[in-house]
Amino acid sequence: MTTDKRAGKAGKAPRSVNRRSVLKGAAAVAGTAIGSGAITGFPTIWAQNIKNVTLRQVGTGVSNLNAVADKVKEDLGFTLQMTALDSDAVTQRAVTQPGSYDIADCEYWICKKIFPSSVLQPMDTNKIKNFNKIVPLFITGKLTPDSVIAQGTAPHTVGFVEGKTSTKFAKQPTNWMTLIPTIYNADTLGIRPDLVGRPITQWKDLMDPAFKGKASILNISSIGIMDAAMVCESMGAIKYKDKGNMTKAEIDKTMAVLVEAKKAGQFRAFWKTFDESVNLMASGEVVIQSMWSPAVAAVRSKGIACTFQPLKEGYRSWGGGLGLAKHLSGIELDAAYEYINWYLSGWVGAYLNRQGYYSAVLDTAKEHMSPAEWAFWMEGKPAASDILSPEGKVMEKAGAVRDGGSFYERMGHVACWNSVMDENKYMVQKWNEFIAA
Amino acid sequence: MSQHTDVSAAAPDRVAARGARSLGGRLPGMAVAYLQALPLMLVLAVFLVVPILTIVVVSFWDFDEFQLLPDFVLNNYADVLGSAVTWKTYLETLKLAVLTWALTAAIGFWVAYFLAFHVRGLIWQTGLFLLCTIPFWTSNIIRMISWVPFLGRNGLLNALMLRLHLIDQPLEFLLFSDFAVVLAFVHLYTLFMVVPIFNSMMRIDRSVIEAAIDAGAGPAAVVWNIVLPLAKPGLAIGSIFVLTLVMGDFVTVRLMSGGQSASLGLLMANEMSLLQYPTAAATAIILLITVLLMIAALMRAVDIRKEL
Numbered sequence: 154m155t156t157d158k159r160a161g162k163a164g165k166a167p168r169s170v171n172r173r174s175v176l177k178g179a180a181a182v183a184g185t186a187i188g189s190g191a192i193t194g195f196p197t198i199w200a201q202n203i204k205n206v207t208l209r210q211v212g213t214g215v216s217n218l219n220a221v222a223d224k225v226k227e228d229l230g231f232t233l234q235m236t237a238l239d240s241d242a243v244t245q246r247a248v249t250q251p252g253s254y255d256i257a258d259c260e261y262w263i264c265k266k267i268f269p270s271s272v273l274q275p276m277d278t279n280k281i282k283n284f285n286k287i288v289p290l291f292i293t294g295k296l297t298p299d300s301v302i303a304q305g306t307a308p309h310t311v312g313f314v315e316g317k318t319s320t321k322f323a324k325q326p327t328n329w330m331t332l333i334p335t336i337y338n339a340d341t342l343g344i345r346p347d348l349v350g351r352p353i354t355q356w357k358d359l360m361d362p363a364f365k366g367k368a369s370i371l372n373i374s375s376i377g378i379m380d381a382a383m384v385c386e387s388m389g390a391i392k393y394k395d396k397g398n399m400t401k402a403e404i405d406k407t408m409a410v411l412v413e414a415k416k417a418g419q420f421r422a423f424w425k426t427f428d429e430s431v432n433l434m435a436s437g438e439v440v441i442q443s444m445w446s447p448a449v450a451a452v453r454s455k456g457i458a459c460t461f462q463p464l465k466e467g468y469r470s471w472g473g474g475l476g477l478a479k480h481l482s483g484i485e486l487d488a489a490y491e492y493i494n495w496y497l498s499g500w501v502g503a504y505l506n507r508q509g510y511y512s513a514v515l516d517t518a519k520e521h522m523s524p525a526e527w528a529f530w531m532e533g534k535p536a537a538s539d540i541l542s543p544e545g546k547v548m549e550k551a552g553a554v555r556d557g558g559s560f561y562e563r564m565g566h567v568a569c570w571n572s573v574m575d576e577n578k579y580m581v582q583k584w585n586e587f588i589a590a
Numbered sequence: 591m592s593q594h595t596d597v598s599a600a601a602p603d604r605v606a607a608r609g610a611r612s613l614g615g616r617l618p619g620m621a622v623a624y625l626q627a628l629p630l631m632l633v634l635a636v637f638l639v640v641p642i643l644t645i646v647v648v649s650f651w652d653f654d655e656f657q658l659l660p661d662f663v664l665n666n667y668a669d670v671l672g673s674a675v676t677w678k679t680y681l682e683t684l685k686l687a688v689l690t691w692a693l694t695a696a697i698g699f700w701v702a703y704f705l706a707f708h709v710r711g712l713i714w715q716t717g718l719f720l721l722c723t724i725p726f727w728t729s730n731i732i733r734m735i736s737w738v739p740f741l742g743r744n745g746l747l748n749a750l751m752l753r754l755h756l757i758d759q760p761l762e763f764l765l766f767s768d769f770a771v772v773l774a775f776v777h778l779y780t781l782f783m784v785v786p787i788f789n790s791m792m793r794i795d796r797s798v799i800e801a802a803i804d805a806g807a808g809p810a811a812v813v814w815n816i817v818l819p820l821a822k823p824g825l826a827i828g829s830i831f832v833l834t835l836v837m838g839d840f841v842t843v844r845l846m847s848g849g850q851s852a853s854l855g856l857l858m859a860n861e862m863s864l865l866q867y868p869t870a871a872a873t874a875i876i877l878l879i880t881v882l883l884m885i886a887a888l889m890r891a892v893d894i895r896k897e898l
Contacts, residue, residue, distance in 0.1 A: 241864065244865070245863060245865055249865070366762055372849045415850070420850065421766055422847075422849055422850060423848060424848075425844075425849060432738070433848075436739070436742050436743070436744060436745075437742075437743060437744050438742055438744075438765070438766070438848075578864075581860075581864050582673075585852075585860055586675045588849070588852055588856075588860075589678055589682070589851075
C-alpha cells in the first residue's frame, strides 16, 4: 500500500504548486470580473487561469475518448488527461488510489461499490445547467411515466445521496448527485447473420448446440453473470426473483448451467475487452456472443455482416457517469463542473449517439446532429443518407435501419441493469471456478 | 572444483584488504567489505526484500469489499488452500510448466548443440546465435498475438490444410486451447534455454570429446556421456528461467486459451481486480514457496555455481 500513497503524492506534488499560483490569479481575475460586471461569460473569464488546470480522468474505454479530450482543450482551454481501464481496474483505482484521479468515469454498478468508501464527492445539481433535461431514467428510473423499473442496479437508485457529505444513497432525487450520467446503452447478443444460419430471437439461442464451439460470453463477472441469467431464464432453467441481486442458490444454479455448457464445448473463448470481442466476431471464431453496440459497429465497418440482435426477453442495460474525486476543490472543482456542463451541452452527446450509445441530455445532442442522423440513431428510421461514424467513416449505407429500432423501443425494453449483488463475493468466487472449470 | 571456489572466495578479501589500505587503514577489513556491498544490498533491500515482506504481511490481513484491515488472520491461507479451484489451477499450471519445460529443454538442447558443435567458426556461431534472438526484438505480446490469425478457425494454417485437402473441417484445437498456450510458451521461452546451454557447451573442453572418440565412443555416446552431463548447469539455469516464467505467467494463458483456462497468475489477477489483495498475497506467497522448492530441488541435482 505504500506504493499507492507514493503514487498519490507524486501525482499531486507538482500540481499543488500550480494550484496555489492559479488560485492567486483566479482571485485577482475574479475581482476584476466582478468589478467590470462581466460575470456572465464565465468560460472566457476563467480561461486564463483554467488553462493551467489539468483534470485526470480514469474510466472505461467506452467513453474515455481522445476526441473528447481534444475538444475540451479547444472549447474550455484546460487539459483533460484520460486513462482507459477495464471495469474492474476502474473500481480498484477509484477505491485504492483516490489521489490519482480527479474525475472517475464509472458505471452505476461500480458507483454502488465505490461511493460508500467516500472517495468521491456528490455534485450540486444547482450547478448543473441541463439537470432538468437529463433523461428521467437517471432521475426517477422511469423512461416514460408508465414504464416499469427494470431489475438490477437501476441508475436512479444510486444516483443521489442524502446530503453534501453523505455517502448514503437517497431513495428520492435530492440536490446531490453521485454521478452525472454521460453514456448508456442496451446490450444484447451480437450475431453473424451470415454464419448462424437461422433467425435468432431469444437469449437461450446462445446455448443452442448448433453453435457448439462458436459461442462466447464476456468474462467480466458482474456483467457476464447477467448475460448468463438472461440465458438461463430464457431456457426456463431458473426463475429469478431479481437477476440483479441473486441468492446463493440462484448463483449456484446459474453457474451449474454455465459449467455444463463449457464442459460440453459450447464456448470458443471468453472475452474481456472490447477489441477481443470484435476480433472473435470478425474472424468468424465466434458467431454468437454477448456484445457491445460499438463492437458490432466495428465488425460491420470491416465489411462483415454483424447484427446486434434484439431478443424477446429484452435488453441488459448499463449506464455510466462522471463522478468528482473528493479531493477536488477551488479552481479545479470549478473546472470539473465546467467540464460536466460542457459534457451535457451537446457536442459529446452527439458524438456518443453517433457511436450507437445514448447521451444523457437528448435535446442538446439533437442540436449537434443532422436530421438524418437523428432519425437513424434515435428514431429508428431508415437512413436518409449514408451514416458516418464520428471519425467520418461510412458506418451504414442509406436505407439501413438501426438494429432494435428507436431509442424508446430499445431503452423501453430493458430487462435488467448491470449490477452488484449482495452476494457479490460469493458470485465472484463461483465465477472464478467457472473460468477454471 | 573446491579449490576454484576457495580462490574466488579469497579474492574479495584481498580486494577488501587493498581497499582498507587505501583508506589509510583506519577501517577494519570487514567494514570495508560491507561498505562495498552496501549499494547492492540497499538496492536489493528496497526493491526485493521490502516488497516481499509487504506481501507476506498483507497476506495475513483481513479485508472487506473496499479496504484492507491490518490484522493477523489465517483466513486467506485457509481460503486459498481449502479451495478446489486453487488445487486444480495448480495442477493445470504445473502441467503447462512441465510440458513447456520438456519441449523447450529438448529444442533448446539440440539448437545449442548444433550451434556449439556443428557450426564451424566463431563468426558463424555468433551470427546464428544472434539470429535466434531476432524474435526478441519485438514485444512478447506481439509475438503471442501473431499466432491468432495463423492458428484461427479461418486462419492461415487451417486455410492451407483445407486447400491441400489434408483436412475437410478446420481444426479447432489449434487456437484457444492448451495446445495454443504451450505452443506460445515454447515459442516465447526456448531462447531462455538455448542461451545458457550454449554457454555451457562452449566451455566443454574439446580434447575430452576427442579423447572419447579416440577411445571408440560413437556420436550418441559422446552426447550422452560427455555433452549432456557437462551441459547440465546450463540446462538447470534455463529450467529455472522457463519454470519461473511459466509458473508466474498470466497474459499468455489468457490470450492463447481465449480466457478459458486458468493459471495461478490469472487467479491472482482476478483476486486483485476484486480488491481481494490479502488473498492474492497469500496465493503469491504460496506460489513463491512452490517455485523456490522447485528451484531448490534443481540446485540439489545440479551444481549451478560451477557455471558462474
